[in-house]
Amino acid sequence: GENVEQHPSTLSVQEGDSAVIKCTYSDSASNYFPWYKQELGKRPQLIIDIRSNVGEKKDQRIAVTLNKTAKHFSLHITETQPEDSAVYFCAASISGDKIIFGKGTRLHILP
Amino acid sequence: EAQVTQNPRYLITVTGKKLTVTCSQNMNHEYMSWYRQDPGLGLRQIYYSMNVEVTDKGDVPEGYKVSRKEKRNFPLILESPSPNQTSLYFCASSPRGSRPQHFGDGTRLSIL
Numbered sequence: 001g002e003n004v005e006q007h008p009s010t011l012s013v014q015e016g017d018s019a020v021i022k023c024t025y026s027d028s029a030s031n032y033f034p035w036y037k038q039e040l041g042k043r044p045q046l047i048i049d050i051r052s053n054v055g056e057k058k059d060q061r062i063a064v065t066l067n068k069t070a071k072h073f074s075l076h077i078t079e080t081q082p083e084d085s086a087v088y089f090c091a092a093s094i095s096g097d098k099i100i101f102g103k104g105t106r107l108h109i110l111p
Numbered sequence: 112e113a114q115v116t117q118n119p120r121y122l123i124t125v126t127g128k129k130l131t132v133t134c135s136q137n138m139n140h141e142y143m144s145w146y147r148q149d150p151g152l153g154l155r156q157i158y159y160s161m162n163v164e165v166t167d168k169g170d171v172p173e174g175y176k177v178s179r180k181e182k183r184n185f186p187l188i189l190e191s192p193s194p195n196q197t198s199l200y201f202c203a204s205s206p207r208g209s210r211p212q213h214f215g216d217g218t219r220l221s222i223l
Contacts, residue, residue, distance in 0.1 A: 043214040
């Protein structure tokens, strides 16, 4: 079955700098890759997603890239702000049905 | 207001006592799913449903049952709860062909 590895588990960046979180997946049939943000004590929120027919997608300060050959996908956050502090989860799915999540990255934005 | 409602939010119970966690959505979404969240393990999918009377196993279905008799409701049933099912549970819904998009606030279950 599908396996998703996420790195790093913890990331600290200076406010204003960029943050990059990387994930790899094992099942080449996976074709949908969402990212979620979870603030402390809150529900996960879908922040961006990408499908396998697209290499990159951007939404304001957030971008996701996908390398199907290498089975890698990454989340990029530019100009980080204090409100970006949270746990971020990547996930991989075949057509959005069964979905496997990474174990999460705790992002700290330092003042 | 679009929302996914889970009940109860908190529950402490004992091993073997059947329990049901309800989940209801008001967005007419076809897709609903259940997840458990444990420290260091992230989110793991338990069951999902593509539509009424259509359910399928996720990554960790053992010890759980679900039903989808109506589009808006997707209850999670623990027939004989055990301590290893102590966890934070989330229900989510999405439009057709989509992904887990709208999550409920979570249910914290403690099985003693």
